[in-house]
Amino acid sequence: MKLPSRSKAYMIPEYSLTGDLLSFLTCNLQYRYQNKGTLPPSKPVQRWFGEFIHGVMEEAFIQWKQKKTEFPWDWLEDIRPIEEQIDLRLQARGLYPHDEDLFFSSVNNEDTNLNEHDHKKLASARAEKAINIWGKHLFPLIDSSELLIKGIRNMPQYDKNRSRSNYYGINGVVDVLTSMKINNTLEQTNLDNYNNKIIEILKKNNDFQKRINESKDRDEYEIIIDYKGMKRPAIEVDDPKSENKWESHKQQILTYSWLRSQQEDSKSIYAGIIFYLNELVPSKEDLMLIKEEMENGLIDDETLEKYEKDFDLITNWQEDDKAPELSNEFKLNRSIRIINIDKTEIDNSLEKFDKVVYDIEESLIKEMKGNKIQDAWKAEADERTCTACDFRTFCKNNKNKTKDFKIP
């Protein structure tokens, strides 16, 4: 008697918006080594800070909900314990801050006497500003935090003899604001003199207002929030050789809004908000990049004119100088970005997501068929990414390899 063989396990590949899409777009080969291999980056500073600030904001929201502590929060008393908690969580996942310049980790240090100097470490300074500047406006509007959103899509260019599955899954985690919370906040404050900065910015946003005016269910909507532990990216022209972060972040929010719309309890999504939290306390590197963007004409004239004083300070600032005293208005406005959500934009971003998934799957299939890793995955990234990359010494991208072994 012939025994039937067990059918192959049915597996749907799952892709996350940040872990896969943004990471693959940064560099295909780096993504392969970091995400599909067993090589965690030795000092993933960018990733550590991104996850750290995300965790700090989420935990601060939970504590605000429970205790309703008035703003501004005291760093040592209210914020530092949150930082430690998040740092420990990240350590358990093998993520550590780069060095003491970034963050004083009392867990690894016997000297737990924190002083003013430690308070000024970059990560702590940003956490404090993020909570005290944006937290106080944002937390009262949040309806759901850390909401897991998932969806399923047809595998692009499915071929039963080649593809791993006929579907793929997408997932992401977001915070959601609702019109109900926004309206409650408005009711509790003086309508003519509302003081919630986020509501104020939304009221001045033409696309958002148009959306509300045109809608039948103007009192039933949601806004999706994401925090980024990075500076505001420049508005760039698409270059196939490097990731256009400005565009990718928009696509991420649009895809989130599609995922959210698949959930039963969702309302219409009218906008997305991204917080670029480095802008609240820019590092020297961030300031150098803003300077470069100005020199390369990547900042529009209207913005240059509006914040002329701040841009002048940055132009005259040199790397060894003390950081320029930028205005709060400048920092605040650079740290928030409103994304307009509409159906055509969502469809375009989903198409782009499909294309990225197709490219990842193609590289995976090539590797599974016996191609060498470096032949199956493209090695292309901008100079900054390559300089900080753990794999540059053996990367096939010769330009970066020679940089490391430059002979004087």
Ligand code: SF4
């Ligand atoms: S060195 Fe640059 S091209 Fe090579 S893997 Fe790293 S980021 Fe990619």
